[in-house]
Amino acid sequence: MKKKHNRERRxxxxxxxxxxxxxxxxxxxxxxxxxxxxxxxxxxxxRGKGGLYRQKTELPWSxxxxxxxxxxxxxxxxxxxxxxxREGMMLEAEPNRAHTALAELEKMGKLSAVVTQNIDGLHxxxxxxxxxxxxxxxxxxxxxxCGRMYGxxxxxxxxxxxxxxxGCGGVVKPDVxxxxxxxxxxxxxxxxxxxSRADMLIIGGTxxxxxxxxGYVDYFQGDSLVMINRDETPRDSRCSLVFRESxxxxxxxxxxxLKE
Numbered sequence: 001m002k003k004k005h006n007r008e009r010r011x012x013x014x015x016x017x018x019x020x021x022x023x024x025x026x027x028x029x030x031x032x033x034x035x036x037x038x039x040x041x042x043x044x045x046x047r048g049k050g051g052l053y054r055q056k057t058e059l060p061w062s063x064x065x066x067x068x069x070x071x072x073x074x075x076x077x078x079x080x081x082x083x084x085x086r087e088g089m090m091l092e093a094e095p096n097r098a099h100t101a102l103a104e105l106e107k108m109g110k111l112s113a114v115v116t117q118n119i120d121g122l123h124x125x126x127x128x129x130x131x132x133x134x135x136x137x138x139x140x141x142x143x144x145x146c147g148r149m150y151g152x153x154x155x156x157x158x159x160x161x162x163x164x165x166x167g168c169g170g171v172v173k174p175d176v177x178x179x180x181x182x183x184x185x186x187x188x189x190x191x192x193x194x195x196s197r198a199d200m201l202i203i204g205g206t207x208x209x210x211x212x213x214x215g216y217v218d219y220f221q222g223d224s225l226v227m228i229n230r231d232e233t234p235r236d237s238r239c240s241l242v243f244r245e246s247x248x249x250x251x252x253x254x255x256x257x258l259k260e
Contacts (some may be wrong), residue, residue: 015241019250020257022200022224022240029110030198031102032217033247034117036205036229040096040248043089043120068179076171080161083174087138090120091152098204099126101251106130108258113194117206117213119176121152132191134183134213136176145170183212195219204228204247208235 105111141155143165
């Protein structure tokens with residue numbers, strides 16, 4: 001009877017009010033995010049207006065092709081020139097209100113994990129502790145010969161333009177997943193485990209068209225699925241709530257209400 005009353009009550013609630021009630025009543029929330037989370041930090045997304053894939057270059061290759069494994073192997077100079085430009089942008093970026101709100105939600109004991117397709121490390125910079133990086137991170141760079149690890153700033157200093165390990169001379173490759181590369185199996189299992197055990201899943205800043213990552217949201221078995229994305233996605237019809245707003249605006253408002 002109580003569940004029926006709650007359902008009837010939700011019919012008359014505004015979306016933000018309902019979102020806040022969901023945050024209050026759930027304690028194993030998982031956030032699944034994409035490039036749209038970091039646009040407020042002035043990091044362009046991929047498919048939106050001004051996104052990386054819409055940018056024109058003087059080179060004969062598209063930005064999407066230049067971020068593939070075969071391009072990295074066949075055209076290392078051009079690959080690292082593009083990568084260094086984008087990594088420099090991430091190095092200067094600061095967490096925005098979306099990152100901050102998620103870190104706060106975790107501190108409250110509400111958020112179990114952030115599963116991100118981003119590689120910018122801004123969730124950790126904001127204070128989030130449980131971050132599953134599906135596509136790796138620019139914070140880590142690995143020598144392909146000796147396995148030595150390099151941080152972002154040290155890696156940037158090595159680029160001239162192709163970064164080589166001072167110790168062995170091997171190429172230092174960013175620990176990010178390029179097109180044509182497989183995702184790490186342990187990372188996949190960790191993400192699926194967190195999503196399948198969540199009682200609420202918030203999806204934000206992603207068009208859900210990049211696979212296999214986009215398919216992981218189908219493992220969600222909870223009762224509250226929330227979408228925060230400016231454009232339509234293939235999963236909108238399955239969601240309890242859909243916001244056509246910036247991720248930061250919605251999350252900031254929700255977390256602020258929990259503090260009141």
